[in-house]
Amino acid sequence: MTTTLHLNGKRGVELLHDPLLNKGTAFGDAERDLLGLRGLLPPRVATQDQQLDRVLENYRRKENDLEKYIYLVSLQERNEALFYRLVMEHLSEMMPIIYTPTVGLACQKYGHIFRRPRGLYISKNDKGRVKGILQNWPQSDVRIIVITDGERILGLGDLGANGMGIPVGKLSLYTACAGIDPSQCLPIMLDVGTNNTTLLSDPLYLGLAEPRLRGPEYDALVAEFVSAAQQVFPKACIQFEDFGNSNAFRLLHQYRDKACTFNDDIQGTAGVTLAGLISSERLTGLPLQKQRILFLGAGEAGIGIGDLIVEALKLSGVPEKQAREQCWFFDSKSLVVKSRTDLVEHKLRFAHDHAPVGTLLEAIETLKPTALIGVSGMPQTFTESVVKAMGKLNQRPVIFALSNPTSKAECTAVQAYTWTEGRAIFASGSPFSPVNYLGTMHEPGQGNNSYIFPGVGLGVIASEARRVTDEMFYVAACKLAAMVTEQDLMVGRLYPDLKRIREVSLTIGTAVAEIAFHRGLTNMLRPADLEAHVREAMFDPHYASYV
Ligand code: NAD
Secondary structure, three states: OOOOOOOOOOOHHHHHOOOOOOOHHHOOHHHHHHOOOOOOOOOOOOOHHHHHHHHHHHHHHOOOHHHHHHHHHHHHHHOHHHHHHHHHHOHHHHHHHHOOOHHHHHHHOHHHHOOOOOOEEEEHHHOOOHHHHHHOOOOOOOOEEEEEOOOOOOOOOOOHHHHHHHHHHHHHHHHHHHOOOHHHEEEEEEEOOOOOHHHHOOOOOOOOOOOOOOHHHHHHHHHHHHHHHHHHOOOOEEEEOOOOHHHHHHHHHHHOOOOOEEEHHHHHHHHHHHHHHHHHHHHHOOOHHHOOEEEEOOOHHHHHHHHHHHHHHHHOOOOHHHHHHOEEEEOOOOEOEOOOOOOOHHHHOOOEOOOOOOOHHHHHHHHOOOEEEEOOOOOOOOOHHHHHHHHHHOOOOEEEEOOOOHHHOOOOHHHHHHHOOOOOEEEEOOOOOOEEEOOEEEOOEEOOHHHOHHHHHHHHHHHOOOOOOHHHHHHHHHHHHHOOOHHHHHOOOOOOOHHHHHHHHHHHHHHHHHHHHHOOOOOOOOOOOHHHHHHHOOOOOOOOOOO
């Protein structure tokens, strides 16, 4: 399918300045005559392939990743179709630029590299006029909104309004990985101030230079936004992204049954990690029911993963209490156990009866986990003794160091393989290069949320689902794991090759849409060929003819 956009009467320079419509030098002769473009472009008509060669050459000439990021952003600002063809055809190369880890660096410097705004900014001073702001957005058929308040950007903490790079990057991934039409995507920054002192004193910071808003006024602003979004864009799914964990859990709990919404940091992370665990069963021979999983970090990612594992175990017949007891958490203080009096709400459901344990190593020796999952944001916490202890307990220890960006990973791929004599089943949050350990190549899997959320979003859009449920993430995880080949597993890769991402998203999207129909979550009539219907909804970045 080509883009469904019409030209809306646009011609001449206006057309060249609309990134959703612009084709640059690829406007053909007939288009140039008809659309008032004659003379506004160099005479030689190029193909999109030729343009692609040029932008790739320019991209690769950039000397560092931040410059590459800036180049891609500027390409997206002038020609979305070309940007998406470039990114889609070189996804493994460019995903680390448009998303983690480089997007983290870009957010840290956002005010300094800023060229033009993208998306909508709603600040705490906009109370009472949020609906009007949404109505200022030029597109009317928005289907996915990614909103952040910038409090917990990747593993980098509070970046305030600089966090806008995340919704922008995430929506690019929706299009690149699952073909969500870019005209249906809306990034939003909810600027409620920042407690980051470096930003507060930076004259080039773009956001409100005030401390973060908290409490009832904050909640009222979010409530006004959700209600306005439902009125202005009734078919949109709202994805909450990179909120601090106290707000993230609360908002998910508050809105999941009232709006079409989900939190990728909690639920998307859970989906991709569960898929990795399911894939690892084929290497360990241990089904999920026999696993004991220890988490380092009990925040959005960790608790989200724990909850989805419990959901999966329950579906396989394990009683909930027993399922919860297969998951253990170690946070910044100690093992999460019942006798602790300092636990916040979201940790309580995983606080088991056990004597206090003060170190991770002790927790491993006591609990004898089969899998260790790092979601602490604390680098090098999987020390040599920790990894070796896992290797001593398990023939094939499952070790996921998921903290982002790369510099925050709990251990590196080289460390995981070296300290376990090549036996570790390793995955990370940010990409690591393949490792040659004593002549055997190991390819670390990247537990990248992009395997899950674009497909889930595609399924929700294609079925016009009113809600996003945990069952959808569970099914997405199963579908993803089922697409891992024997060849992938032979080199230790727990996820399919990124080159297959559109196929992965189509499979997940179809399964998610099926759930929406099956559970009565949509008023749409189920198309006879659901997969064809979902495929038809996918954006194709090849140019459409305007004549
Ligand atoms: P969060 O702030 O909600 O939670 C962090 C948790 O780590 C908290 O429970 C905190 O108590 C704990 N912690 C802090 N220091 C610790 C220490 N020294 N030892 C043990 N625990 C400690 O953050 P989050 O959203 O859960 O994200 C955590 C990390 O996971 C981040 O680095 C993030 O980038 C990463 N993450 C990765 C993926 C992925 O790979 N797909 C997805 C989401 C998040």
